[in-house]
Amino acid sequence: GDARARLLMSPRGKPLTQARVRELAAGPGAVILCGRFEGVDQRVIDARGLEEVSVGDFILSGGEPAALVLLDAVVRLLPGVMGNAVSGEEESFENGLLEHPHYTRPQEFEGRPIPDVLISGNHRKIAEWRRAEAEKLTKERRPDLLADDPPR
Template structure:
């Protein structure tokens, strides 16, 4: 996979792209990560990429010309690179980082991880020329209902979330499968050595060596944690009859804790 980021601050991505899991993924040739300064496509001697909005108002708006030129150049170079490829590739996804966009989820990460080429546009100032939304991008994404100074941090979050799903990126391929939200539930509790720490013991079942019982415990505890912390997620999960029994049990236990009499 190739991921290109159009930004006014490419230096922000140096540590992220070259460290930890993303750095190793690039070394393995699994993913190519590139930060491109779209100011280079301004087309004017002052390298201006923004201007005042028509109709007045506060703030500055990113112009269409440099963004279109940068994306078109990236896609053209990618097309040349893939000209000799034998396998077919999917059309690039051009993603606008925007607080008005679709809220990013694990499901969206899994969808994007199936693509061959992602292009992220990171904005600043008051907003984008609307023609960028209408005629250039394929997706608009937000990482939450709040506003940041630019799209760089959200792009980093999404790139990390997507890259770790690519085959070979994580040392253990099962890690991503059992993550919170991948199954629709929050992840079950984890423990490691020592078996007892300051009088707090690891649940006996995890020391039993009985894999079927361990998996059942993990499912039940993932369900319990979701019920306690994010009950809204349960509406989107396919629950088995056993899951429903556990949920009823959690409710009874909770009622007894609130009113022991």
């Protein structure tokens, strides 16, 4: 039979996580159904074994925008899509934390300098700073990710 995941984009679905996105990217593909307004007949959901998936605690006009979010999250993990696959390894949720802040040129912007550690050239200290900043941001903005059994 068809081994592809059968997904229904639905606000009552299980929240989409980076772990589920990775599973989908590694799998044989997916069939995505998008409901409109009141959704899809429960008999279709049951008969087709649809997995209901939510992209957040809000309501959209239909499942299509949610499907685009899902597609973007999955496609970027496929081999050859990102120019440098390593560039995605430190992004938010990949290690259970939000991503650290980023800085670029100029070295000072409206009186705000780049943190000294980032221009020090000390790769170990830079990695420690990035980890500490990621932990701080996660604690402030998404403490649920730091729970004993966080969604991933």
